Amino acid sequence: MACVNASTLLVLGPNAWFLLAVMLLLAAVVWRWALGRSPFQLVTAGARALAQLSAVALIIAWLSQHTALSFSFVAFMFVMAVWTSGHRVAPSGRWWMAAIPLAAAVAPMAALMFAFGVLPFNALAIIAVLGQQIGGAMSAVTLSGRRIRDELHLRHGETEAAVALGFRWPTARFMVGLPVAGEAVLPAVDQTRTAGLVTLPGAFVGMILGGAAPLDAGMIQLLVLISLLFVNSTAAAMTLWLSTLAAWDRPRSVAV
Incomplete structure (x- = not known):
């Protein structure tokens, strides 16, 4: 009987590299011919x-011996998340405002996890957990920010009508943006609701394959999923708040 490699979920080797190239090529073809986008974006x-x-694998391996410096790497991830989401939401505006919803979402949850002793002062744990939270917040800011921006543009007449009726601009924008702001959180909600039924989260599978007890692996994954619900919800809420104040726009004659 062939020996089964129990140390990893996928079999790595030359075939894996060839498969990577094939998958990227197929994705680029669909991206170009079905969605009309430039294939070079995916490549x-x-x-x-x-x-x-x-590069990150090498950096994390080095940081595992220098726990205090792991926060520097987390700060770098945060800056890159601000740059990425900010330029998606406000490519020609105040993109740096993305730092507000990102910080408001990640900082309180990280503080709670440290305060309760759930997140250890360990470089790998800090980078892994905070990295997931920053990534989740980044996605929420991008999705909610773009969706609110488009909705305010399409329904600008309704916003003006509300102002004409006596509402202030932030209130009028809030009424238009609120129904769509929460859509950015739905993927996290669905992932949490269907955990173990539709998908097995990667961290859960990885911990079990690494020898962790199934219940311990499940509890750790549950902590991550629930924390992301708060992170994503807060990021979307703060993005909505910034949008109601027209904070993404560069200074100009905007009524507030």
């Missing part, structure tokens, strides 16, 4: 992911 994204993950 560039794949190449960047390869280079970045290789």
Whole structure:
């Protein structure tokens, strides 16, 4: 009987590298011919992911021996998340405002996890958990910010009508943006609701394959999923608040 490799979920080797190229090519083809986008966007994204993950793996291996410096790496991830989401929401505006919803979402949850002793002062744990939270907040800011921005543009007449009736601009924008702001949190809600039924989260599977007790692996994954519900909800709420104040726009004659 062939020996089964129990140390990893996927079999790595030359075939894995060839499969990566095939998958990226197929994705680029669909991106171009079905969605009308430039295939170079996906090819560039794949190449960047390869280079970045290789570098990050080496950095994290080094940081595992320097716990205090792990916060510097987390700060770098935060800056990159601000840059990424900010330029998606306000490419020609105040993109740096994305730091507000990101910080408001991640900082309180990180503080709670440290305060309760759930998140240990360990470099790998800090980078893994806070990295997931920053990534979740980044996605929420991007999705909610773009969705609110488009809704305010499409329904600008309703906003003006509300102002004409006596509402202030922030209130009028809030009434238009509120129904769509929460849509950015739905993926996290669905992932939490269907955990163990539709998908097995990667951290859960990885811990079990690494030898952790199933109940311990489940509890850790549950902590991550629930924390992301708070992080994503807070990020979307703060993004809505910034949008109602027109805070993403560069200074100009905007009534507030």
